[in-house]
Amino acid sequence: MLHDLFPPGVQHGLDLAGIFVFATAGALLAVRKNFDVFGIVVLALVTALGGGLFRDIVIGATPAAAFSDLGFFVTPLIAAAFVFFLHPEVQRINRAINVFDAAGLGLFCVTGTTKAYEYGLGLTASAALGVATAVGGGVLRDVLVNEVPSLLRDREMYAVPALVGASMVALFISFDNLNAVTTALAIVTTFVLRLLAMRYHLRAPLAWNRRSSVAEEP
Amino acid sequence: MLHDLFPPGVQHGLDLAGIFVFATAGALLAVRKNFDVFGIVVLALVTALGGGLFRDIVIGATPAAAFSDLGFFVTPLIAAAFVFFLHPEVQRINRAINVFDAAGLGLFCVTGTTKAYEYGLGLTASAALGVATAVGGGVLRDVLVNEVPSLLRDREMYAVPALVGASMVALFISFDNLNAVTTALAIVTTFVLRLLAMRYHLRAPLAWNRRSSVAEEP
């Protein structure tokens, strides 16, 4: 590790917060799918830990924090227990999943980018791995429940807010300006951008000359 | 590696046995899906080596045993060859898959837990990684054939026997009591629990207040 970008405890706290909200999103999806209590726990764990596990494996930070830090393991269990007893009605569950997921995107694109940079990656690569950390857990969750990941399917620019947030962090690092205020700014920007994209159905363009072609595949 | 829990050869022998039974389960599923000979080999390899590969990557035991130990690579090929020529009738193939899969669960939750502990993980993390080792190959197999993994879908508590077996191993380690008898006990307990859960359709609970709600999603 080259040096720590955050004071001790801050990276860990942000990681745990991200793990908690992603675990909640995963557990809620499991409830919507009518999985049993173990399915809820597994989907909470996978959604919360998948992105960070991928990041740690890619940068060679082994044993990965998901298995060496007990807090990383227990937090999703707590989130799953909450969701098991308290969850919104089915017709409102999708909105709750999206809000928790957006919060996780914001938190993880920050911690993913900083940890990758601390392990010696360049700024561009760190931002790219930050995005991968933020979207990785959700991709794994969607693959497991046999759905095409939001990352690919969602026309409402799932990856863009994470890309903006991770790029902000990389810029703050390069100007030696990463602190509590700028960190919070990156997290909130990502979170709000994602919510706005969903609220106003912001759409990314399809391939050139494709719009007029045949209808979508079934 | 801190120290070896098993005498030389025992860990390797148990690993090979687990690889053989999981490879057989994977190859049988490929036959049921009407895959050709290469699909049978690939599914045997993925099912047998996926869980251990995941474990080795997470703890940083690289190059992973699946690629550095020739026996790990040849054993699934032998299992695939057996299955190619000798396999039960279609209507009985599912039961055979389940029995081989249950045997693999028992063997891998033991070897996964011990290897993780030997690489310096705590007891809880070792048991968690033992479970991941045991269920990982099957999850990967199910994802590849485009099915929701048994781990999530199966109401008959797929993960619980592995959880019991891995916890038993962790307890035996903590009491400095891991030997041939206790190891065999953990393997057999996992195997029998899984078979009993399937035989008597033991069910885990759905989320609170969920049972009375709308029907399962299609």
Added chain:
Amino acid sequence: MLHDLFPPGVQHGLDLAGIFVFATAGALLAVRKNFDVFGIVVLALVTALGGGLFRDIVIGATPAAAFSDLGFFVTPLIAAAFVFFLHPEVQRINRAINVFDAAGLGLFCVTGTTKAYEYGLGLTASAALGVATAVGGGVLRDVLVNEVPSLLRDREMYAVPALVGASMVALFISFDNLNAVTTALAIVTTFVLRLLAMRYHLRAPLAWNRRSSVAEEP
């Protein structure tokens, strides 16, 4: 790293060429699926970098080249941009995907095998990892778009050309005879074999006694 099999630059150039053609195949599939511009970029990145990422993680070459080498990251973006503006009509897009994919198979089974050998794996393991490198990106791509991978489903022997190419490289290494000519020979053999298998619908056998049984599952 034990020693370099190729002169400096050659491995890198072959890797970039493989990344470009696989990224093109991935981006074309995204166009066929009517994904938006971000879906096109993601599928280009995953298809191009997935196999090499898997190889690097398995042999412990971290941080993985996909994230530490900027060229590896930019090349798929260029391919995606090309495809975004220039892509064949829908009815001809599948053939284009297959040709680019076949070229990627040839290039990656060579670079995958050599890099694995350079990191100390045996010849058999190196060839196996070369095949995994060559097919890995496509498998990941197919899993993400929720299709059973060609590797399993395609009766036209998707893995066999890569197996032949990787074995040729391993043989050339063992006879200390890996040079520009033999490398090109392995690449072209793999490419042509794959095209011939598709052109003449070469089929691998199903499991013994299976042909006469019930029809394929739906």
